[in-house]
Amino acid sequence: MAQKQIPDIVVARLPLYLRSLQHMAQEGRKVTSSQELGERLGISAAQIRKDLSQFGEFGKQGTGYNIGYLTEQLQKILNIDHDWDLAIVGAGDIGSAVARYRGFANRGFSVKMIFDNDPQKIGDQIGSFVVRDVADMVSDIQEAGIKIAMIAVPATVAQQVANVLVKAGIKAILNYAPISINVPQNVHVQHTDPSTHLQRMTYYLE
């Protein structure tokens, strides 16, 4: 869906709004407010109203937001009104944990395959997956039309893996390796590294 240019920092908050709405729906709730969302998320109600107003009119003054409707709209905005298939590279502890992770259900994602280069691991069963040979990665990913991958390999080979993924047509990478990877401008990368998350907090500790 085509949109005007929205700051990425706003885009980054939409998944948090959606996640809270989904929790409320699970609690059997039908209607919420920017105040309540704000309290759950530690974000001001004004910020939430401002963010959402960039995408349309989702609530009426005084009656709040219909949780089902706003959930559906946010799913459309985030392009997760259908599921995206995922490939995982690296069948170590982190990759295996992600392959078995049940938290993708209802969030727009579905793991389809996991790769490794270790002959000891190739062919192993992890959850419902058989570990595939990284040598087949480009053809397997292209054949399946997968556009999103997660990198869970050592830092030393993460860039090399990213290069192969780009060649395979991957357009978004979630990188668990503790190193920054470089990709072409039309490929999106998010990094997740527990040490950098923690260091951002130790700054504030005595």
Add this chain to the structure above:
Amino acid sequence: MAQKQIPDIVVARLPLYLRSLQHMAQEGRKVTSSQELGERLGISAAQIRKDLSQFGEFGKQGTGYNIGYLTEQLQKILNIDHDWDLAIVGAGDIGSAVARYRGFANRGFSVKMIFDNDPQKIGDQIGSFVVRDVADMVSDIQEAGIKIAMIAVPATVAQQVANVLVKAGIKAILNYAPISINVPQNVHVQHTDPSTHLQRMTYYLE
């Protein structure tokens, strides 16, 4: 170390600078520049110079940054010139992967204990740890003087666990549960949820 008020978005970039510097040091490098750091990180050289200048003078015009010196200074600024002990709550796939994770070495952190409430898991060996009973969490954490914890439990119990951690004196929480948790203002929280990371990218995909 006391500092003037620095925007959190700047603080968030310091761990990335530090991580790149540590990779360069591993490569045997001695000197770098804001240009080179910027290319590795996809951040402009001007931004890096501006960020670092908020904390002092770390390089000389034309000669760049001494990697060893800047590494040491950033470690001091981020309060990781000594290691912080970590407690993990939840001995499922994610908690176990984090307990076995070797990537904390040299990053300022050291896992010391892991807890679960499942009698089937309590007493199990995970890496070098024996899973402890969550019932002993407050006393164990207080006795060890641990200030940082990671939550890797289901979303439904994450807030309850956070409340107990705060009671135990924890001042920083890295939350792997896919739900926002609320803590007192003097406690820091970072969230990491693969689905929200991925949704931030699918927004941009066709």
